Amino acid sequence: MGDNLYKERYSKRGMTEVRPMTAKVGVVPSADGSAIFETGKTKAIAVVRGPRTLHPQHMQNARTGILRVNYGMMPFSVEDRIRPGPNRRSEEISKVAEWALSSVVDLSGFPNTVVDVFIQIPQADAGTRVAGINAAAMALAHAGLPMKEMVSAIGVGKIDKTLVVDLDKYEDSLFHDGEGSTDIPVVMTSRGKEIALLQLDGKISFSEFREVVEMAKKACGDILKVQTRALHEVSGDRLQVTGGDDE
Amino acid sequence: MDTKKRQLVVPGETIVSGNEFLPGEGAYRDGVEIVAGKFGIANIFEKHVRVVPVSGAYYPRRGNTIIATIVDITFNGWLMDFGGAQNAFLPVAEVPRFVNKNEMQEFLDFGETVIVKVWDVKSRGVDVSMKMRGFGKIEGGMIISVGANEVPRIIGKEGSMVKMIKGATGCDVTVGQNGKVWIHGRSTDDEVNAKKIVEFISENVTVNGLTEMVEGKIKEMGLSLRESGVGSRESEDIEIVAEDTDGGKQ
Numbered sequence: 001m002g003d004n005l006y007k008e009r010y011s012k013r014g015m016t017e018v019r020p021m022t023a024k025v026g027v028v029p030s031a032d033g034s035a036i037f038e039t040g041k042t043k044a045i046a047v048v049r050g051p052r053t054l055h056p057q058h059m060q061n062a063r064t065g066i067l068r069v070n071y072g073m074m075p076f077s078v079e080d081r082i083r084p085g086p087n088r089r090s091e092e093i094s095k096v097a098e099w100a101l102s103s104v105v106d107l108s109g110f111p112n113t114v115v116d117v118f119i120q121i122p123q124a125d126a127g128t129r130v131a132g133i134n135a136a137a138m139a140l141a142h143a144g145l146p147m148k149e150m151v152s153a154i155g156v157g158k159i160d161k162t163l164v165v166d167l168d169k170y171e172d173s174l175f176h177d178g179e180g181s182t183d184i185p186v187v188m189t190s191r192g193k194e195i196a197l198l199q200l201d202g203k204i205s206f207s208e209f210r211e212v213v214e215m216a217k218k219a220c221g222d223i224l225k226v227q228t229r230a231l232h233e234v235s236g237d238r239l240q241v242t243g244g245d246d247e
Numbered sequence: 248m249d250t251k252k253r254q255l256v257v258p259g260e261t262i263v264s265g266n267e268f269l270p271g272e273g274a275y276r277d278g279v280e281i282v283a284g285k286f287g288i289a290n291i292f293e294k295h296v297r298v299v300p301v302s303g304a305y306y307p308r309r310g311n312t313i314i315a316t317i318v319d320i321t322f323n324g325w326l327m328d329f330g331g332a333q334n335a336f337l338p339v340a341e342v343p344r345f346v347n348k349n350e351m352q353e354f355l356d357f358g359e360t361v362i363v364k365v366w367d368v369k370s371r372g373v374d375v376s377m378k379m380r381g382f383g384k385i386e387g388g389m390i391i392s393v394g395a396n397e398v399p400r401i402i403g404k405e406g407s408m409v410k411m412i413k414g415a416t417g418c419d420v421t422v423g424q425n426g427k428v429w430i431h432g433r434s435t436d437d438e439v440n441a442k443k444i445v446e447f448i449s450e451n452v453t454v455n456g457l458t459e460m461v462e463g464k465i466k467e468m469g470l471s472l473r474e475s476g477v478g479s480r481e482s483e484d485i486e487i488v489a490e491d492t493d494g495g496k497q
Contacts, residue, residue: 032304051304051332065332104258106284109370113332141258141286144303146273148284149259191259191282228257231286235255235301235453 004161005178010170018154018166018219023134023230025142033143035230037135040168041125046135048143051113059114065107068114069098071132073121093129094119100153100187100197101136106146115145126172127155130185133197138227142234150190150227152220153197156212158182158204163211165219184209186216190224193217253290255301256283262296273298305331305395305425307373311365312382314390314423315375317358320351327361329425330395333372337363341376343383360385362421362429388419388431389438393449395426400452401445408448411461415470416441440468 009015019040028034033048054060071094075084097119107115117139119132130153137151157167160178164171167183175181182202189196195213204212256262261280270276273285274296283289287300300306307313307329315335319326324338337355339346346354355361362382363375377383393401401422402409412420418432418441428445432438447464451457465472 026302033302053333110332111370142302144285144287144300144306146284147258147286148275149282150257189259190257191277228260231257232255235288 002178006159006162006164006175009164011168015162016165016215016218018222019168021223021226023138023226025138025230025234031139031143033139033141033145035135035138035142037131037138037227039127039131039166041123042127042131042168043121043123044128044131044135045120045122046132046139047118047120048115048136048139048145049118050115050143051107051110051145052116054112054114060112062111063108065110065113065115067098067102067105067107067117069094069101069117069119069136071097071119071121071129073124073128077121077124077128093132096197096199097129097133097136100133100151101140103194103196104137104148104151104189105140106148109146115140115143124169126167126169126183127185129153130155130187133187134223134227138230141231148189149192150224151187151196152190152223152227153185153187154216154219154223155183155185156216156219157184158202158208158212163208163215165215179203184212184216186213186220188217188220190220253288255287256289256298257286258283262289262298263291268294268296271295271297273300300396302394302396305329307331307335307365307368307425309365309368311424312362312422313365313375313425314360314362314385314421314427314429315425316360317355320355320357322348325351325355327363327375329373329423330392330427331373331425335363335365335373335375337361337375337377341366341374341378343378355384360390360429362423385429385431388429389442391428391430391442391445393426393428393445394452395424397449397452398422398424398426400457401428401448403458407458408461411458411465411472412441412444415444415465415472420445440470443468 022038025035027036028047031047031049036045051065072090073082075082117136119136121128133153155167156165159171159175159181172183182204185199187197260283262283264280266279268281270281274281275284281296283298285298285300287298289298313329315327315329317325318328324336326334329335361384363377366376367374409420416437418430418437421429430438430441
């Protein structure tokens with residue numbers, strides 16, 4: 001084992017520094033809930049429609065409504081073209097995002113219905129699944145659905161021997177020197193600080209892994225602030241001017 | 248903290264702490280804290296805490312006036328779509344006149360639109376009734392869709408905004424709480440004017456001082472602000488702005 005080959009990030013970011021984030025809620029007016037989340041060059045749009053009656057009928061669950069997540073990258077989201085339509089990777093991400101979001105959304109009040117979450121990536125620079133989940137959490141809240149808490153997501157990784165937060169495309173898949181790179185997307189709930197999703201691509205030691213979870217927790221706290229601020233902005237002056245609705 | 252307090256909350260945010268508080272709709276208890284279970288405005292009234300959503304789909308509540316379309320006819324009633332999670336059911340017993348069960352489409356046929364009142368909300372569906380004045384089948388005019396959360400602003404305080412639209416255009420305006428607005432006037436031009444005003448309100452719901460803005464818009468459109476030029480059947484209740492469907496103001 002030689003020296004650590006990744007002592008400084010090529011982008012001059014700090015090792016635990018998240019790329020600059022922006023978020024906006026209500027970007028698709030015709031939907032029940034929508035949001036856009038950006039970290040650096042990665043952009044994710046999430047749209048929520050429903051609850052609505054689920055068809056085909058045999059998929060309905062009489063005990064609860066179900067959440068259905070559809071993740072997709074737009075053909076022009078990367079430098080090379082991505083063939084549109086579902087593929088192995090997008091189906092996997094749809095499924096894990098669905099599991100992560102299901103842990104906080106409570107649809108027991110809407111049996112036999114479905115809530116559709118569409119996540120689209122117009123521009124990708126690694127971390128698209130976590131950006132998508134961040135956007136989806138805001139969109140679900142914006143849709144007024146019962147949620148126990150929010151979720152925030154971040155990709156943490158290890159490049160050669162250094163632990164870093166929020167990998168970009170170069171760090172995630174173009175860095176091959178030394179031990180290469182490890183990518184660990186983490187989804188964390190806002191209140192219980194529980195892990196709603198954790199994937200691991202690469203290898204990492206147990207002690208380093210503990211550190212990764214701590215780094216993710218800190219980054220998720222920052223992301224939650226961005227999400228909360230975006231949700232506050234969408235309601236505008238509502239706090240002052242609510243009309244008749246409540247007695 | 249006995250006074251009414253309002254704050255904007257996101258799911259998982261602590262609204263208030265204390266065993267004396269009770270979680271209501273959109274809130275839940277976690278230990279000693281009352282936590283938001285929805286994104287919206289938290290209201291603390293005395294010891295009762297609830298969260299009222301400011302955005303999202305329409306969720307029916309008992310007593311709501313809704314505008315819905317017939318999608319199915321069963322042996323004892325009609326199923327209708329109102330833009331919610333489930334369909335609403337109108338039993339034959341809840342219509343104001345006798346209906347022969349063999350000829351139910353004579354009274355309400357597929358695709359016809361009605362103004363009804365939400366009678367009961369269960370997780371499995373919504374029951375509606377037509378048995379009161381102001382409810383019934385819609386004929387003529389136009390229906391436009393707005394967000395369900397924009398409805399309170401279109402109605403205005405004690406129906407002031409709706410009255411203003413009626414006064415300016417001479418149209419009958421009925422606002423369903425599911426975000427459907429029925430406009431019925433003497434001419435299509437009147438209806439289009441009313442539609443423009445409703446859409447203007449819907450685009451500016453978050454603005455403070457909306458009444459003045461709408462007054463300006465009405466003047467800009469070359470209309471005059473007549474004081475409620477239409478019939479005097481306005482309900483005093485601010486939530487229900489259902490009108491008789493058979494006109495009567497010509």
